[in-house]
Every structure is written in structure tokens, then in C-alpha cells.
Amino acid sequence: MIYDYTIKTGKGGELNLADYKGKVIMVVNTATGCGFTPQYEPIEKMYRDYHDQGLEILDIPCNQFGGQAPGTDDEIHEFCTVHFNTTFPQVKKSDVNGENELPLYTYLKSQKGFEGFTEHPYKALLEKMFSEADPDWDKKPDIKWNFTKFIVDREGNVVARFEPTADMAEVEACVKSLL
DSSP, X not given: OGGGOEEEBTTSOEEEGGGXXXXXXXXXXXXXXXXXXXXXXXXXXXXXXXXXGTEEEEEEEOOTTTTOSOSOHXXXXXXXXXXXXXXXXXXXXXXXXXXTBOHHHHHHHHHSOXXXXXXXXXXXXXXXXXXXXXXXXXXXXXXXXXXXXXXXXXXXXXXXXXXXXXXXXXXXXXXXXXX
């Protein structure tokens, strides 16, 4: 269950997901230098609009995709607060795939695998890039790119996975339906 996990914060502390029992949670792997980085804006808007109704957002910076999250945890946090006025929790930069992936991501991917990219200007580019690297890329649950979002309901169930190409209005509708 998601409440069994803890995550290190950028300041070296621990964030215990059990503290989020009864909340709707969005877990998102982010990067500061990505074509999807502007999604910080609608994510922050959702946080401000729905936090009082029980929405929590966990921002997990990750540098595994094109090296698009360079810098220290403090530098990443400063970028996000200065450019997007983010107020939701941001944890320590971490891996979401591979040998050193956060155990939380092992769990999330086991609950909701990759189901394909939705229509988006970057869809063809991403599909081409992945298929050239691995012909079976679309059959694996791995996180494919920055700004993949997992939505967890108030009971701790992983109910949705949105790829970075998903329309943010769909993400918001999902979150709103769970509040």
C-alpha cells in the first residue's frame, strides 16, 4: 500500500506517506528543463484550488530523462518557486526507473503500467525515440519521461496514470472526481 513508503525530502528529512491517509495524492516526476516543464503551472493551480479539499501533490524531481533536471535539490526548488510559484511539497531528486529507483515507484508502476501516449505534439517524437532504443518499450511499465502522474484515491489505491502527453484538464477532472 502507498502508505507504507517514505521519501527523503530535499532538506534530508523524511516524508511519510502514511501522513497522507484520507487524501487524494498526485505523484509526479518532474524536470526543470523539459518541454513539459510548463505543466508546473496547471499542477500548482490544482494544488491551490483543491488542497483545502484534500489534494496533496508530491513533486519528485528526476534527472533520468535527457538530463533535464540538473542542479541540486535547492537549485531545483528555487527554479520552481521563482518561475512557477510552486507551493506543493518537492522531495529529493530521485530515480524513478532502474536499479536505484525509489521503492515508491516500483509500487506505483506495479499498480498502473504504461498504456500509451495520448495525442500531443510530442507523441510521435517520443514514440520514435523509444522504439529506436527498445522495440518492446511500450510493453514495459517503466516511466517513459518527465511529468508522468499517478493519482491515488483517499483509500490509498492507485487509480490512474497519466503520461506527460495527457491533457491537464483530464488530470484535473480525475482529481476532482476523487475529492
